[in-house]
Amino acid sequence: MPKTVSILIADDHSVTRMGVKVLLERQAHFKIVAEAKSGEEAILKAQETHPDVAVLDIRMPGVSGIEACRQIIKSGEGCKIIMLTAYAEEELLFAAIQAGAVGYILKLADENELVSAVEHVSRGEGFLDSSMIGSVFKAIKKSTQAKHAAQFFTLTSREMSVMALVSKGMTNRQIAEKLYLGEGTIRNYVTSVLAKLALANRAEAAAFAVKHKLDELIATY
DSSP: OOOOEEEEEEOSOHHHHHHHHHHHHTSTTEEEEEEESSHHHHHHHHHHHOOSEEEEESOOSSSOHHHHHHHHHHTTSOOEEEEEESSOOHHHHHHHHHHTOOEEEETTSOHHHHHHHHHHHHTTOOEEOGGGHHHHHHHHHHHHHHHHHHTTTTSOHHHHHHHHHHHTTOOHHHHHHHHTOOHHHHHHHHHHHHHHTTOOSHHHHHHHHHHTTHHHHHHHO
16 A cells, blocks of 8 residues: 555635645545645644645745745755646746745646646655646756856957857957957957956867857857
């Protein structure tokens, strides 16, 4: 027999709470040990009942589901949190992850997905609603690009262009011809780039540009 999973459900809408409860109680090894209609109540009920899993509405008046998640995780009881939301919002997803949630599911998800979410997180695994996967990868890519872009924030757009060409192994003369500038001007740009990024030579500049995907950043921005 599967191990019994104790569950706390928190949502300020009674109909939603009842619906989630009915769906989960169809599983013989799921046991609803507490219900809450607010974030504050969810925190107290979690302290009283020590559930294995808490399914929290992300938007509740007063203490939000995200703050309740943070407080429950902070208590150190080992409760795994699934955030339940009506909307696929990337900002809320990442806020929930930062708060310690390991599951994220839409209220429109079918019964199997909700059951699967509880099964996964009760085993210490993460779970993400299938409809969110594409937007999450897109957001992660955007976040990664921003981190790379931060490496070049001291450079002007012209210096970034020169550095990109340096990374391709081009000489100052070749860069000057490509950008229709004087060779001396390009030399000054290269010197400025090396100084601003604390790089010793063109080889280091080329390696830095490749590491932080300068070509992709220039194409994106």
